[in-house]
Amino acid sequence: xxTIVRIDVGAQGGPKxxxxxxxxxAGYGGRALTSMMVAREVPPLCHPLGPENKLVIAPxxxxxxxxxxxxxxxxxxxSPLTGGIKEANAGGQAAxxxxxxxxxxxxxxxxAPEGSCFLIHVNKDGIGVENAPQYKGxxxxxxxxxxxxxxxxxVACISIGPAGEQRLAAASIACTDMxxxxxxxxxxxxxxxxxxxxxVKVIVMDDAGMPMRQxxxxxxxxxxxxxxxxxxxxxxxxxxxxxSYGTNVLTNIINEAGGFPTYNFKQGQFDGASKIxxxxxxxxxxxxxxxxxxxxxxxxxxxxxGIYNDAEGKFLSKQPEYETVWAHGAxxxxxxxxxIAMLDRLDDDIGLDTIxxxxxxxxxxxxxxxxxxxxxxAIELIKEIGKGTPLGRIIGSGAAVTAKAFGLERAxxxxxxAMPAYDPRAIMGIGVTYxxxxxxxxxxxxxAIATNILKVGGYVDPLKPEGQIELSRNLQIATAAIxxxxxxxxxxxxxxxxxxxxxxxxDLLNAFYGLSMTNDDVVAxxxxxxxxxxxxxxxxxxxxxxxxxxxxxxxxxxAPHNVTFxxxxxxxxxxxxx
Amino acid sequence: MxxxxxxxxxLAPGPSxxxxxxxxxxxAFQAGVWVVARPGESLREFMAAxxxxxxxxxxxxxxxxxxxxxxxxxxxxxxxxxxxxxxxSGAMPGLVGAVMRRRSPYASFREAxxxxxxxxxxxxxAEAAGGGxxxxxxxxDGREGAEGSCLVRLKLFNAVLRDMGRLVIERGAWIERSRxxxxxxxxxxxxxxxxxxxxxxxxxxxPGxxxxxPGxxxxxPGxxxxxxVRLxx
Numbered sequence: 028x029x030t031i032v033r034i035d036v037g038a039q040g041g042p043k044x045x046x047x048x049x050x051x052x053a054g055y056g057g058r059a060l061t062s063m064m065v066a067r068e069v070p071p072l073c074h075p076l077g078p079e080n081k082l083v084i085a086p087x088x089x090x091x092x093x094x095x096x097x098x099x100x101x102x103x104x105x106s107p108l109t110g111g112i113k114e115a116n117a118g119g120q121a122a123x124x125x126x127x128x129x130x131x132x133x134x135x136x137x138x139a140p141e142g143s144c145f146l147i148h149v150n151k152d153g154i155g156v157e158n159a160p161q162y163k164g165x166x167x168x169x170x171x172x173x174x175x176x177x178x179x180x181x182v183a184c185i186s187i188g189p190a191g192e193q194r195l196a197a198a199s200i201a202c203t204d205m206x207x208x209x210x211x212x213x214x215x216x217x218x219x220x221x222x223x224x225x226x227v228k229v230i231v232m233d234d235a236g237m238p239m240r241q242x243x244x245x246x247x248x249x250x251x252x253x254x255x256x257x258x259x260x261x262x263x264x265x266x267x268x269x270x271s272y273g274t275n276v277l278t279n280i281i282n283e284a285g286g287f288p289t290y291n292f293k294q295g296q297f298d299g300a301s302k303i304x305x306x307x308x309x310x311x312x313x314x315x316x317x318x319x320x321x322x323x324x325x326x327x328x329x330x331x332x333g334i335y336n337d338a339e340g341k342f343l344s345k346q347p348e349y350e351t352v353w354a355h356g357a358x359x360x361x362x363x364x365x366x367i368a369m370l371d372r373l374d375d376d377i378g379l380d381t382i383x384x385x386x387x388x389x390x391x392x393x394x395x396x397x398x399x400x401x402x403x404x405a406i407e408l409i410k411e412i413g414k415g416t417p418l419g420r421i422i423g424s425g426a427a428v429t430a431k432a433f434g435l436e437r438a439x440x441x442x443x444x445a446m447p448a449y450d451p452r453a454i455m456g457i458g459v460t461y462x463x464x465x466x467x468x469x470x471x472x473x474x475a476i477a478t479n480i481l482k483v484g485g486y487v488d489p490l491k492p493e494g495q496i497e498l499s500r501n502l503q504i505a506t507a508a509i510x511x512x513x514x515x516x517x518x519x520x521x522x523x524x525x526x527x528x529x530x531x532x533x534d535l536l537n538a539f540y541g542l543s544m545t546n547d548d549v550v551a552x553x554x555x556x557x558x559x560x561x562x563x564x565x566x567x568x569x570x571x572x573x574x575x576x577x578x579x580x581x582x583x584x585x586a587p588h589n590v591t592f593x594x595x596x597x598x599x600x601x602x603x604x605x
Numbered sequence: 606m607x608x609x610x611x612x613x614x615x616l617a618p619g620p621s622x623x624x625x626x627x628x629x630x631x632x633a634f635q636a637g638v639w640v641v642a643r644p645g646e647s648l649r650e651f652m653a654a655x656x657x658x659x660x661x662x663x664x665x666x667x668x669x670x671x672x673x674x675x676x677x678x679x680x681x682x683x684x685x686x687x688x689x690x691x692x693x694s695g696a697m698p699g700l701v702g703a704v705m706r707r708r709s710p711y712a713s714f715r716e717a718x719x720x721x722x723x724x725x726x727x728x729x730x731a732e733a734a735g736g737g738x739x740x741x742x743x744x745x746d747g748r749e750g751a752e753g754s755c756l757v758r759l760k761l762f763n764a765v766l767r768d769m770g771r772l773v774i775e776r777g778a779w780i781e782r783s784r785x786x787x788x789x790x791x792x793x794x795x796x797x798x799x800x801x802x803x804x805x806x807x808x809x810x811x812p813g814x815x816x817x818x819p820g821x822x823x824x825x826p827g828x829x830x831x832x833x834v835r836l837x838x
Contacts, residue, residue, distance in 0.1 A: 263666070263696045263764070272763055277702055279635055279762040283671045283692045284705055285718060296674070301635035306763060310628050331698075349699075449701045456714025457701060470700065495713050502700065517698060587674050588718045 028091065028131045028240060029053075032154060034147065036225045037078060037137030042145060042156040049131045056088030058114040058510035059556050060132055061103025065112055066559040071566035075107040075217070076194055076224045078138030084125070084185065084230075085133075087513010091126025091240040093248075094535050095256045096515045098122045098324035100185075100202060100213065107217035108196040108383070108425055109442040109467040111564040114510065115218045118323035118332075119202030119211030120183035122513055125149075127234040139226025144192075148178075150233040162228045164189060166376035166413065167201045167209035170229060178231055180207050186229040188378025189413050191219030195423035196443075197383040198223060201375060204323045204332070210345040211323050214380035215469065216444060217425075243541035251534035258528030259328045262521040269331035269517060270320045272305035274349040277448075279304045282357070285587045286453035288446070289357045290399050291389040292439045295453050295585045299362025303352050308335070311364055316340045329517050335368050344372035347381075350470075353448035354385020359392060360399030369406055377413040379423065384409060386426040386445035394433035439580075442467035442573055451576060452585045452592050459499035459594055463574045463602040465560035471506065471516055495594065500602050507560075508553035512536065554605065561603060571600050626770035630836055634761040634770055637690065638778040639833060641825065642757045644687055648672065648680040651691065651757075657772055667765055668706050669694040675720035676705050678712060682722035687755035687827025695764035755826040779833035 031052065035043045055063050061083040073079035082104045089097040100122035106113035125133065128149055139145070146159040162170055167188045174184055183203055190198035198219030201209035213219075242248035259265045268276055278300055281287045285295035301307065309319040315336040323332040323345075333346025347355075347367055355361060355370040374381045388405050391397060397404040411419030421432045426445040430438030439446045444467030451458025461468040509516065514532065522529040537544055564573075580592040625631060642655045648670060652658040658667070663680075670677040671692040677683045685691075697705060704714040712719060759778070761770055823833055 263668070264698045264702070268695055268763060269698055271767075274698060276763050277697055277699060279692075279760070280669060280694055280697050280705055281701060283674060283694075283760065283762075284676055284715065285674045286701070286715075301632065304635055304762075306631060306635060306766065310631065314628075453718050454701055454704065454715050455717055456704065456711065495716075498711060498713060519700075590717045593717065 028086070028126050028129055030129055031132045031134065032130055033134045033136055034154075034156060035137040036135060036139040036143065036145065036227065041158075042139075044154045044156065052131065056090070056131065056511050057085055057099065057101040057513050058103070058116065058507060059552060060085040060511070061101045061114050062112060062556050062560050062563075064132065064134070065103045065105065066563045069105050069563075071105070071563050072568070073105060075105045075110065075221060078136075080105045080221055080224075082135040082218065082221045082225055083132055084135075085131060086122035086126040088511060089535060089539060090122040090513035091124075092242065092535075092539060093239055093326070094252055094514075094539075095259060095326055095328040096518050097513045098326055099510075099513045099515055100125070101510065101513075102200055102213040102218045104216075104218055104221045105563075105567070106444075106467075107194070107220045109216055109444050111442060111467070111567055111569055112465055112560045113216035113218060114466065114560075115200070115213035115215040116510065117200070117202045117211045117213040118327075118515065119204050120324050121185050121202040121232065123325055124183040124232045124234040126240060126513075127237040128232060129237070133230070135222065135225040135227055137225070139224070143226025145225075145227045147227060147230040148233075149230065151236045159228065164192065165228075167378055168372075168376050171203060171207055171209050174229065174231055175207060178233065181235065182207075182231050182233045184209065184229055184231055186378075187219045187222050187227075188376055189415065190378045190423050191223035192228070193412075193415055193420065193423065194220040194223045195379075195412070195420065196220060196428065197380050197387065197423050197425045199374075199378050199380045201378055204345070205325065206334075208342070208345065208375075210375050212375065212378075212380070214382065216380075216466065219378050240539075242539040244538040247538035248535065251531050251538050254531040255528065255535060256328050258525050258531055259518065259521050262525060262528070265329045265517060265521045269329050272309050273319065273331050273333050273346050275303075275305035275308055275347065275352050277305070277349045278352055278356075279306065281353075281449060284453060285585070286450045287353065287357055288439070288448065288450045290360055291358060291386075291393040291437055292446070292450060292580075292585070293393075294587075295450050296587055297357035297360075297362070299360075300357060302362040303356045303364055303367060305349070308346060308352075308364060309333075312336070312346060317346075319346065321346075327515070329515065331517060337365065337368075344368045344375065347371040350448050351381040351385065354382050355388065355405065356385075358385050358389040358448075359405055361402045361405060362400075363402050366402035366406065370409060373406065373409045373413070377409065379409070379412065382447050383425050383445045384422075386439060387422050387429045390426050390429045390435060390438060391422060391433065393437055394430070394435050396433065436577075436579060438577065440468060441576060442569070444468050450585055452580055452590045453588055455590075455592060455594055456495040456498060458576055458580070458592050459495050459599065459602065460503065462576050462594075462599050463499065464503065465557065465564050496598050496601050500605065503557060503602075504550060504553035504605075506553070507556040508549045511552060511556065557603070571596075574599050574602075625767035626774060630770060630774060631766055633778075633780050633784070633836060634759075634766050634773075636784070637758045637760045638773070638780050638836060639756045639828065640759045640773060640776070640778050641754050642685045643753050644685055644755045644826065646685050648677060648683045648685070648691065651685050652680075652693070656759075656769070657776055658769060662768070666695055666768070667693050668696040669702075670707055671760075672720050675718055676707075676712075676715055677720045678708050679722055680707065683720050684723040685755070685757055687825075688757065688829075689827070690758045690760070692760035692762065693765045693769075694762040697763075756828040774836050775838050778836045780836060781829060781831040782834050783831060785834045 196217040199212040282300035289297040318334040412423040446468040447470035
């Protein structure tokens, strides 16, 4: 994994492929690589859909190895949704395959001729680019069926649907899972629109004949991986809770806490929550012959994914994630499992971020386009995006644009990106991260919970309240570092409670690369990534006023706790004082 | 008394090896069932004595606890009041899942909604029942209840539902009659039995359970106005 491949899609005579050594990007992977490359190479003031923007696709430092949970793929660019730097990541097979093919990053550059519909094929023999107009306009599911006919079922695909082709700001990039369903998405920030403007419909990667990446110290690596997997399996969350119920196990809990945004963030509890919970979905999946415990890529230990069948027992979609169930469920007043699964499938097929779409449909409902709870109407609204109608293009541009189009203040966004499934008034600490993350409102920005292990900012006494500002800072640093490894963020649970499991992760990195990294190095990496991202945003015109929640979160109390967002602006400005 | 059971409260055996409750019962638990408790007992005592959870299970597996929608850090300080809502869960994923855990190092993230504890001790919850302590009988509204007993609403989620749902049903769990209709329509193996609505709860078969109930659950302090039916064992 020592090569970066760049494809100039606008080169004279057709796309030009250029390979180069990783050079000064050595030691970076995943988000660290995408953000460093965007920060160095993309003019901050460029238009996100202009030729100066680049789409950087990078596996993590441990992707393609035998390390468990190392299959996350990072996608970076200047975001069409936020106007700032963006890293979105996805599971699926792509990261493992790309890493085994030896590529640290694949970079799409330049401006594609109008009407381009490129297929990029990558295997051990090299990289080919061809125009493939027969795929134009296809949804991701139909596209992958065509790819299977041509390349078989052992390749990994990275693709866009009609939303990406339309260059909509909520467009995602799909990655295929182990069954070659296009269900794992780099969802946030409109990265699919940038792939669309580069004219690339699909990247097909085939690692046949390529061995697993080999560590510098095989014995130490083997021992570290054993400890790593054991740590994940023995933890109650990664070993039991997630495999049994998936991420949607959170629905009942967040609803109970009164932090489950309902009816476009108007209340914190949803009467229908138990009907769409992870427990209810798991029971339904078993009844219909689906699979509630399933991995999204080879080497997954946690197995939090699942297969959801329709009433006839046929595959409908993956088990909807917590964020999807919230976004299309409670936030839209919908308590129908099948309807939510259908919305999930449509998002995956058209190539849309489910969080942004659920938030946007709820905004449209709030504006009177539909009634809250109208599941059929919501399905038809998402289909409008696939058809490219004027209404569909508004909805596909996200919650902020839709609120403007319908004259509504209530757009739950930060930096133009919709908030995820936790109300920042009930859970104010998450609001600090929403407000200050360089990515816009993002629940994963401060997701990796390793504060006490990394000793970022000192030890946190579990029995004393710790400042929300300090915690948000520390969590964002830790997350940025873990995002560089290609590790699924769900490892954070085991790492939080089991210091030996965090050490096993460090041991994996050190054994693989022949390094001797310490906690301090991890913290330094996280800080460096965040600094590069914030510097990019500042140069793109972001001021401290961008690090705020919408005013109505300070004004309107949310039931049942009747609380408003109470963190002061001057405190938000301290988050990155380190 | 973190780390141990309430002294003097005998405990039931550990979780059954059998699978969790039926799909219909699981749905009922997620929406909330009514169970008998003692006003003023701590949440730890409630789990140990009224529900029959083993001490080790409470400490090791019931990682996330809510009282009236507020996350609880100290299950010895938070106390039962008639009609209160208790929700019990295992350890949850995600940052916010970890934030909600008992004694989470990230509890400050939800400090605006955390349960503050009940400073008044056992007397506080008991007084809310309208009586003079946990041995008092009857409620402030004149309803009859077993000595020192009340009804509270209980939700069980995820692993706790799977592990302890059957035990709670065996000890006695009720839902509103109106929900029993939906319950039977949701594919229950057996319906809740409306005929049992006014029948006294059976004498407890498990150690630590409340004494046999002399009246219908509807007469207990904290009970809802709606008629109740018992979940079938």
